[in-house]
Amino acid sequence: MKLLFTLSGIQISVARYFLQIVCIFCLVHSTLIAQNNTLFTIGSIEVKNGEKVSDSLIVEKGIDEGTFIPITIINGANSGPVLTLFAGIHGTEYVPIITLQQVLNEIDPDEISGTLILVHVANIPSFSTRNAYKSQIDNKNLNRAFPGKKDGTISERIAYTLTNVIIKKSDYFIDLHGGEFNEALINFIYFYYRHPSRELNQKTSMLAHAMGNHYLIPVNYNHVPDSFDNYWSELVAIKNNIPAISVECGDRGMIDVEEIEFTKRGIINVMRTIGMMEGEVFRTEYPLYLFDEKELNSSYNGIFFPLVEEGQYIVKETLIGYTTDYWGNVIEEFRSPSSGIVTVIIKVPAINIGESVCHVHKVKDTFED
Ligand SMILES: [Zn+2]
Known part of the structure; x- marks a missing residue:
């Protein structure tokens, strides 16, 4: 309201015209919604x-x-x-x-x-x-x-x-x-x-x-x-x-x-x-397909030290990490069962019996669907 008092006559006319347009738009819009009104x-x-x-x-x-x-x-x-x-x-x-x-x-x-x-x-x-x-x-x-x-x-x-x-x-x-x-x-x-x-x-x-x-x-x-x-x-x-x-x-x-x-x-x-929004669509070019998952699990409770990074390509028998007891003595070593990419690696020290420490996948650039 305060704004209206400062408007000139011409501006008020423009404002009224604009309001009429908005009202017509709202009417058309609500009609469209009503036509498509499903709860x-x-x-x-x-x-x-x-x-x-x-x-x-x-x-x-x-x-x-x-x-x-x-x-x-x-x-x-x-x-x-x-x-x-x-x-x-x-x-x-x-x-x-x-x-x-x-x-x-x-x-x-x-x-x-x-x-x-x-x-x-x-x-x-x-x-x-x-x-x-x-x-x-x-x-x-x-x-x-x-x-x-x-x-x-x-x-x-x-x-x-x-x-x-x-x-x-x-x-x-x-x-x-x-x-x-x-x-x-x-x-x-x-x-x-x-x-x-x-x-x-x-x-x-x-x-x-x-x-x-x-x-x-x-x-x-x-x-x-x-x-x-x-x-x-x-x-x-x-x-x-x-x-x-x-x-x-x-x-x-x-x-x-x-x-x-x-x-x-x-x-x-x-x-x-899937047709929910307008706009240009992309499709992942040159994806890599991961197969033959190998998961390594801990045999002990202890302190785990990872030696590889996620995304790193490793060959079979690479030392992935090791576990010590709470006094620092090595009690288990983990070696990769296959050549491939490290998809998951645990990166906090606490590890328990049966828990996963690492996942390794083989990589292909195609797959037979
Ligand atoms: Zn999850």
């Missing part, structure tokens, strides 16, 4: 077209305590596919969590076709206590608890909620991970191939090649046992005929701005690739 619902959360709603899914108390899952639904002004992004299945994988906060702020629902579902921190019990791999409540790994159990432990009930309320509503699904606070890793993507559905294989491969990661790990669907019920999230999606990938971005508990930008760029490119 998108997740649990009891309802989102109109052109709206962005953040809320929590409640996981009720069961045989152990309950929790919540913070989510956002961005329902585009126009119809299109439903893309779901998970972060925080593991509690100290921070780059995906921060990336999704930025996606929430930067995506305008009026500029997208379809619906984007963001699960900001899937595993609040693990995140809030900074527990890597497992929840401190039931000592279970959420990413080995899918599709979950309605009356199971807290991790199983989180998985059950995520599977039935969110994953099954998706047309595309991406689970974003990274190295836990003790893991250094290269950014790679797991994707299934040789599923009986050719269309599913094509769409899954399309997602994998749209994120921008240079290292891709094809996983042969024929090797998945039918009766296997401790899935990871993307396998549950695949078993429900939903194209899905698992992405690794960032590591060691760090918030790396470049990693966040890289991940966000991949998400935007996926949205463009």
Whole structure:
């Protein structure tokens, strides 16, 4: 109002004309939305077209305590596919969590076709206590608890909620991970191939090649046992005929701005690739495919000293690292079982019996799909 008093007569006319234009635009816009007005619902959360709603899914108390899952639904002004992004299945994988906060702020629902579902921190019990791999409540790994159990432990009930309320509503699904606070890793993507559905294989491969990661790990669907019920999230999606990938971005508990930008760029490119956003699309040129994973595990509790870097190419028998007892005596050495690339290496001293210390993969520039 104060501004109007300072305007000249001409300026007031211009302002009125501008307001009329805005009103006409709003009318046309609301008509368009009305024409395309479908409520998108997740649990009891309802989102109109052109709206962005953040809320929590409640996981009720069961045989152990309950929790919540913070989510956002961005329902585009126009119809299109439903893309779901998970972060925080593991509690100290921070780059995906921060990336999704930025996606929430930067995506305008009026500029997208379809619906984007963001699960900001899937595993609040693990995140809030900074527990890597497992929840401190039931000592279970959420990413080995899918599709979950309605009356199971807290991790199983989180998985059950995520599977039935969110994953099954998706047309595309991406689970974003990274190295836990003790893991250094290269950014790679797991994707299934040789599923009986050719269309599913094509769409899954399309997602994998749209994120921008240079290292891709094809996983042969024929090797998945039918009766296997401790899935990871993307396998549950695949078993429900939903194209899905698992992405690794960032590591060691760090918030790396470049990693966040890289991940966000991949998400935007996926949205463009599947028709949710306008804009030029890229496909990862010359990716490297990783095969024949070898994992080395510790036989002792002790203090681990890594001698190789993530991304380093090593030959068979290379000394990867060693473990000492608490007084400095070497009790175990780790040598590479094959020549290949170090995809994951533990980089904090604490190591326990049975825990992984290193992953090595063989590298190819093509794969037979
Ligand atoms: Zn993870």
